[in-house]
Structure formats: structure tokens, C-alpha cells
Amino acid sequence: MSSPPPQVAVRGEARLVVDPEIATLAVTVTTRARDRQTALERCRAGQDAVAAVLAAAGASVEAVETAGLAVYPEERPGHAAGSAATVSSQVTVGRTDDVGELVVALGRLDGVTVSGPHWQLRPDSRVVEEARLAAVRDAVHRARQYAAAVGARLTALLEISDVGLSSAGPRFAAPVAALARFAAEELRLDLTPAPQEVLGAVEVRFAMSEPDREVFGG
Incomplete structure (x- = not known):
């Protein structure tokens, strides 16, 4: 053999x-009110404002997915008891050059927190x-x-x-933006993918x- x-x-x-080919942003709307119904209504109004900004971005935004929702009673020292509502979304941006402009536009909204971007393929x-x-x-x-x-x-x-x-x-490490609101009209953020x-x-x-x-x- x-x-x-x-x-x-x-x-x-x-x-x-x-x-990277895409970037994702975490966008959270947080509202507070004396009762749950009002907190939810304000949260929905905040969502509508976010949706308007994302719609204005056109084809740059490829997907928007709800990541979480919470409604809960809130007690703060020195304040009357109330309720809070939050809704978080994950936004996928297909044009990485547009991420900075989108972050600024979202960050100008009251009650909105933006974190990210997370760069990926x-x-x-x-x-x-x-x-x-x-x-x-x-x-x-x-x-x-x-x-x-x-x-x-x-x-x-x-x-x-x-x-x-x-x-x-x-x-x-990817840059991180945790933003509340901007006052400058021509503010730009330079985010390096x-x-x-x-x-x-x-x-x-x-x-x-x-x-x-x-x-x-x-």
C-alpha cells in the first residue's frame, strides 16, 4: 500500500x-407633568418634533426603531408628585457625513437627549x-x-x-454627544468616523x- x-x-x-458605512444614534425624549396623561401627551409631542427633524434629513436616515418606553411616577424633594414619560429610538444614518448636522438638529429640541454616534459597517x-x-x-x-x-x-x-x-x-473610541439644546444658529459639530x-x-x-x-x- x-x-x-x-x-x-x-x-x-x-x-x-x-x-464605516453607517452610524446609529440613540434619541430619547423625556417629559414630566403632574399626571400621566399630560406626560404622555408631551412625550408624543416630543416624538413628533423628533420625527420632523428626521423627515427633514431625507434619505440620510435609513431606519428609525423604538428601543424603549417608560411611564412612571416621579417624586422629587421640594416638588409635587408627578409623572414622567420617556421613549427611546435608535436612528440609523446611512450618510456618515450628515451625522454631525443631524445631531445638532436633534439636540436643539427641548427634552431630547442624543447619544452616539456608533459607527459600523x-x-x-x-x-x-x-x-x-x-x-x-x-x-x-x-x-x-x-x-x-x-x-x-x-x-x-x-x-x-x-x-x-x-x-x-x-x-x-467613537466620539459621544450627550446634548440637550443649542442656542447658536450656525453651530456645527465635526465628528470623525x-x-x-x-x-x-x-x-x-x-x-x-x-x-x-x-x-x-x-
Whole structure:
């Protein structure tokens, strides 16, 4: 029985650093009143004001999702008992250059808190595919180097396993804005998008030709 051909197993890796494709903002409306009904009515009015700002942003805003709602009694020392209402939304902005302007517009609204932005790639970003394929190319390159080092060459692909992809997130901390209201009419915020790092890894096994015996002094 002939012995199986020698093999070489390698791990290929790739690290891509790219600009973010989207940003998300957390927008919270908080209102207080002597009774729950009024607190809720004011909260709805605050929501309408937020919706108007988001509508004015046009195609820059890709999605608005409700993240949480709370209505609760509130007692503060020196004040009559009352009620408070909050509603939080997650806003997805598809044009990162427009984030600063949108944050300022939302921050001018009374009773509105804006936090973020959180920079990220789209779930279906082509960068994910690029990282995966780059990892395969790295594995082939490494395997060829190892085979050549012993005087052999790759002859067949035996196995390829997707170790996975991961996002290392921003390389630098993303700026955070916690804003109440702005007075300056021409206020602008310069927000620098944080670069995104995507890591890809694969494990690949190849068959190779018999090594050159002279490499081992044989």
C-alpha cells in the first residue's frame, strides 16, 4: 500500500481597515407633568418634533426603531408628585457625513437627549466577503512558501474551513454627544468616523509533492 502524500496545513488571516458605512444614534425624549396623561401627551409631542427633524434629513436616515418606553411616577424633594414619560429610538444614518448636522438638529429640541454616534459597517457589507477571500489568498501564499522551503510544491486542495469573521470595531473610541439644546444658529459639530477593522480567518489543508531530500541532508 502506498503511503499518503505529504500535507501542509495553514491558517490564513486578513485584516481590513475601512471607513464605516453607517452610524446609529440613540434619541430619547423625556417629559414630566403632574399626571400621566399630560406626560404622555408631551412625550408624543416630543416624538413628533423628533420625527420632523428626521423627515427633514431625507434619505440620510435609513431606519428609525423604538428601543424603549417608560411611564412612571416621579417624586422629587421640594416638588409635587408627578409623572414622567420617556421613549427611546435608535436612528440609523446611512450618510456618515450628515451625522454631525443631524445631531445638532436633534439636540436643539427641548427634552431630547442624543447619544452616539456608533459607527459600523452594514450587515451585508462587501468588506466581509473581501476579508474572507483575502484570508484564503493568504493561506495559499503561506502554504506555497512552506512547501517551497522543503523543495516541494502544492498538488491538491484537501480541505478549507471557515474559521470565521469578526469585527474588531472601531480602532479608536467613537466620539459621544450627550446634548440637550443649542442656542447658536450656525453651530456645527465635526465628528470623525472611526475606522472599522474586519478580521477574516480560514484553515486550509493541501497535499504536496515529496520534499527534496537534499533539503534535509538526505
